[in-house]
Amino acid sequence: MNRQGVEILLVLGGIFLFLLGTGLAWLLAPYMSREQFIMAELLVVFLLIGVGFAASLFYEAYATNLRWLAEAIRLVATVNPAHRVKPEGPPVVRQLVEAVNDLAERFQTMQENQSRQIQQAQAELENERNRLAALMSDLTxxxxxxxxxxxxxxxxxQARQLLTGSTPTAGQGVGAWVGLGRSVFGLIDRHAINHMLEELAYRQQKDYQNPLAHFVTTAANGQLIRARMAPIWDQQQAMTGFVLTLEDITGRHLSSLRRDALLQSLTEGIRASLSNIRTAIETIQQYPNMTQDRLDRLHRVIADEALALSLKLDEATGKYAADLKATWELAEMMSSDLLWAIQRRFEDKLGLNTSLEGADENLWLKVDSYLLVQALQALARRLQEQFQLRQVTLRLSRSGQMAALDxxxxxDGHIDTETMWLWQNDPLTTDDDMPAITLQEVAEHHGGEVWFQVDTAGKLAFFRILLPTTQPHQPRLIQPTQESRPEYYDFDLFDRSRSASELDRQSLADLTYTVFDTETTGLNPSAGDEIISISAVRIV
Structure with missing residues (x-):
């Protein structure tokens, strides 16, 4: 038997002897003398001391160990899940300690699994956020x-560059800046947004599928924007927010106004010239026997007015050429990339050896590369079939404000120039089932010209297309003001309930708050403005 078992037997034996002595003393008290009674009392006292000592041993063996075990369990649960309790004390306490250690082992394993799952979920969430940030930054x-x-x-x-202006509308002040937590009503007309929200709510009541709302308004910085609004629903199909996609149509609107002005100017100018021509012709028809001098004057009137019409048309097409072709979408492209694309198509599709000349890394074009490559491929196929060509050359060079692509x-001196000129207006067929288009139309879509030419000195024949040049769009570089990447989203604001606005209506005298004051180099942190000093005062 171990020490704890002996201690338990001693405690139980002491209690038994104490109870037995007390009972005997109570039963024999009437038959005992004074000395015997004193001796019995002393015996009871000694027995009581023994019982107390035995009880102390019992308390130390059980109560103290259990209290120590409770502290160890609290340590495992709150601070250190890897902590284990050392088995001590009576067998029952040892068994309890072993059970607690088993439970702690399982608790630690569960916490490690949860921590691993949380880290994995956080990593996936971070990847999703990074993909979202990349997607948002790539959107046009x-x-x-x-x-x-x-x-x-x-x-x-794109939204920040579209809505943020260096000269906000009067009355907007610094409110006309895009930032997390800021109000969209300082950037876009509040009445337009509220009207669209009401329209979305109405469409929801009518069970519209994928309700959307569109509107055109003027932003606080004066830009004319076209916006599309889509609702955000929660699980209870209640609208918790909305998404706005914005497009700057200021340039398109101004182009439309210029086209309208052009049409009005042409209408008024042509009407007067046509009226004079018609009058002269009617006069000639009504008076066939008029004198030669008068007939010559009428002929000069017709010639002058026809020339005036021609000049007006030339002026209009020259001055408003960009506006007349505003709906044709062209993209910026390096000249070397365009030559490479044409070369690859010629060699892969036609088997033509294609050499390149004049590839300039600094020359940028504004072209529809797909249309241009398709048209040139169709032209090269026709030349290959007509002249059994095995090799062609692509040349690109500057020509004033345009670029000449040859x-x-x-x-060999047997090329029919007239036939080549006719090819410019013949529809070209491609392999991609795109509508037939002529070289002349391709050149006109790019605001240029096309012609056939023979270089007798170099013994070369070539088609030349003039293409517009441009300067590459320089993206707006925003220097970060801190090492971490800038935040462009904070979805925690979705959780803000309408009841939070009650705090805004409370008196400052009823609130405890902190007032911050900063001194900065400017009001645009994205452009590099920094905080020079900051202070705070606690108001109670």
Whole structure:
């Protein structure tokens, strides 16, 4: 038997002897003398001391160990799950300690699994956020995500560049800046947004599928924007916010106004010239026997007015050429990339050896590369079939404000120039089932010209197409003001309930708050403005 077992037997034996002595003393008290009674009392006292000592041993063996075990369990549960309790004390306590250690082992394993799952979920969430940030930055349209109070929860660079202006509208002040938590109503007309929200709510009541709302308005910085609004629903199909996609149509609107002015100017100018021509012709028809001098004057009137019409048309097409072709979408492209694309298509599709000349890394074009490559491939196929060509040369060079792209091939002196000129207006067929288009139309879509030419000195024949040049769009570089990447979204603002606005209506005298004051180099942190000093005062 171990020490704890002996201690338990001693405690139980002491209690038994104490109870037995007390009972005997109570039964024999009437038959005992004074000395015997005193001796019995002393015996009871000694027995009581023994019982107390035995009880102390019992308390130390059980109560103290259990209290120590409780502290160890609290340590495992709150601070150190890897902590284990050392088995001590009576067998029952040892068994309890072993059970606690088993439970702690399982608790630690569960916590490690949860921590691993949380880290994995956080890593996946971070990847999703990074993909979202990359997607938002690559979008050509501006995007704003707002809650129902109009607070901005997400925005991209395009939205910031579109809505933020260096000269905000009077009365907007610094409010006309895009930022997380700021109000969209300082950027876009509040009445337009509220009207669209009402329209979305109405469409929801009518069970519209994928309800959307569109509107055109003027932003606080004066830009004319076209916006599309889409609702954000929660699980209860209640609208918790909305998404705005924004497009700047200021240039398109101004181009439309210029086209309208052009049409009005042409209408008024042509009407007067046509009226004079018609009058002269009617006069000639009514008076066939008029004198030669008068007939010559009428002929000069017709010639002058016809020349005036021609000059007006030339002036209009020259001055408003960009506006007349405003709906044709062209993209910026390096000249070397365009030559490479044409060369690859010629060699892969036609088997033509294609050499390149004049590839300039600094020359940028504004072209529809797909249309241009398809048209030149169709032209090269026709030349290959007509002249059994095996090799062609692509040349690109500057020509004033335009760039000259040449498709050249060796000339043996048997090329019919008139036939080549006719090819410019013949529809070209391609392999991609695109509508037939002529070289002349391709050149006109790019605001240029096309012609056939023979270089007798170099013994080359070539088609030349003039293409517009441009300067590459320089993206707006925003220097970060801190090492961490800038935040463009804060979806925690979705959780702000309408009841939070009650705090805004409380008196300052009833609130405990902290007032911050900062001194900065400016009001645009994205442009590099910094905080020089900051202070705070606790108001109680």
């Amino acid at each position: 349209a501006g995007v704003l995500v707002c809650n129902m109070e109009g607070q901005i929860l997400l925005y991209n660079n 498709l050249a091939w060796p000339d």
